[in-house]
Amino acid sequence: MALEVTNLKRSFKFKKDGKMITLADANPAFTLEETVQFYSTQYPELTTATIDGPKVECDNAVYEFKTTIGTKG
Incomplete structure (x- = not known):
């Protein structure tokens, strides 16, 4: 059985106004x-x-941008 190597596609997420x-x-x-x-x-x-x-979701490497604007403390 041959091993198949595939690259994960990247996607990026961040929260804005309570929505991802x-x-x-x-x-x-x-x-x-x-x-x-x-x-x-x-x-x-x-x-x-x-x-x-990244976090792997399906065939995607998902990166999250964490913002500090609008947060207190």
């Missing part, structure tokens, strides 16, 4: 930090986000 938003991988060649920078032009709260993950 899923973002596609803008460019698979981007590092995680470059992906955050890319999406921070559209979502400014990501400029201070930390990256958590």
Whole structure:
């Protein structure tokens, strides 16, 4: 039995206004930090986000951007 190697596709999530938003991988060649920078032009709260993950869901490596804007303490 041959072993088949496949790459997981990346996707990104973050919580905005109490809702979870899923973002596609803008460019698979981007590092995680470059992906955050890319999406921070559209979502400014990501400029201070930390990256958590990946968690494997189906055939995706899901990273979560954790933002601190709007939280107390």
